[in-house]
Amino acid sequence: MSKLIENGSRPNQLMLLENFLSIDEVGKFQKILLSDMEWSEQTKYYPDARKHYTLKNDWGNPDLINLDKIMKDRLHPLLESFYSELLFIPKNLSYNRWMIGDSMGCHNDSGHPDGELIIEKRGNESPPVPISEHLNEIASVVYLTDEFDGGEIFFTNFNYSIKPSKGSVISFPANHFFSHGVNELISGERLTVTIFWPGVKSVALSLMSSVYGDWWQRVSNPETIYKVLPKECIPKIDSKILP
Numbered sequence: 001m002s003k004l005i006e007n008g009s010r011p012n013q014l015m016l017l018e019n020f021l022s023i024d025e026v027g028k029f030q031k032i033l034l035s036d037m038e039w040s041e042q043t044k045y046y047p048d049a050r051k052h053y054t055l056k057n058d059w060g061n062p063d064l065i066n067l068d069k070i071m072k073d074r075l076h077p078l079l080e081s082f083y084s085e086l087l088f089i090p091k092n093l094s095y096n097r098w099m100i101g102d103s104m105g106c107h108n109d110s111g112h113p114d115g116e117l118i119i120e121k122r123g124n125e126s127p128p129v130p131i132s133e134h135l136n137e138i139a140s141v142v143y144l145t146d147e148f149d150g151g152e153i154f155f156t157n158f159n160y161s162i163k164p165s166k167g168s169v170i171s172f173p174a175n176h177f178f179s180h181g182v183n184e185l186i187s188g189e190r191l192t193v194t195i196f197w198p199g200v201k202s203v204a205l206s207l208m209s210s211v212y213g214d215w216w217q218r219v220s221n222p223e224t225i226y227k228v229l230p231k232e233c234i235p236k237i238d239s240k241i242l243p
């Protein structure tokens with residue numbers, strides 16, 4: 001049963017892949033995640049976040065490691081070519097579950113809420129660190145269910161929402177232009193896997209503080225990172241991800 005419903009015009013940078021997972025794969029991962037696994041309630045990620053659940057122990061399950069491999073082998077190359085961006089392969093996937101009444105408030109998936117690099121001081125740390133611990137370039141959401149009402153992912157800046165069919169994956173930039181949330185679930189269960197892909201620029205940015213004490217003054221805009229990236233950083237970056 002296809003449940004692909006789109007509202008508004010799809011933004012160019014939102015990549016939708018239907019049938020990314022086969023019916024067998026969807027069934028297998030659904031079964032694992034909805035059987036013995038323990039889920040924790042999440043309520044405070046974002047200021048207006050509302051309830052949903054994340055998986056407690058996602059380590060060590062060989063079948064989930066298999067899903068990991070699918071993302072690395074199948075999705076990663078497609079993303080790099082679609083976005084013309086070199087992306088790191090993230091260490092962890094995040095498993096999310098919404099039940100009736102659950103939703104998620106509007107947020108973006110990187111540390112640049114207004115398009116500027118935001119820094120903060122934590123305790124006595126100097127220099128201040130980026131406000132986000134995950135400077136992501138691209139976010140991907142894989143759908144493992146579609147037998148639910150409500151639960152559309154919406155993008156406020158584009159007046160666009162979508163409810164892809166199970167087995168689909170959507171990917172979009174993690175920046176503030178793609179601020180998004182999830183509408184309240186009316187019926188059924190929404191099960192997704194989220195992957196955040198850090199880009200080369202993000203990684204370079206995270207290395208700056210170890211080289212320049214005043215790096216945050218040098219980088220008023222993340223786009224200038226290549227101009228100020230010191231040579232000392234280069235050996236620390238895996239050569240295969242360099243442009």
Ligand SMILES: [Fe+2]
Binds near residue numbers: 107108109180
């Ligand atoms: Fe998100």
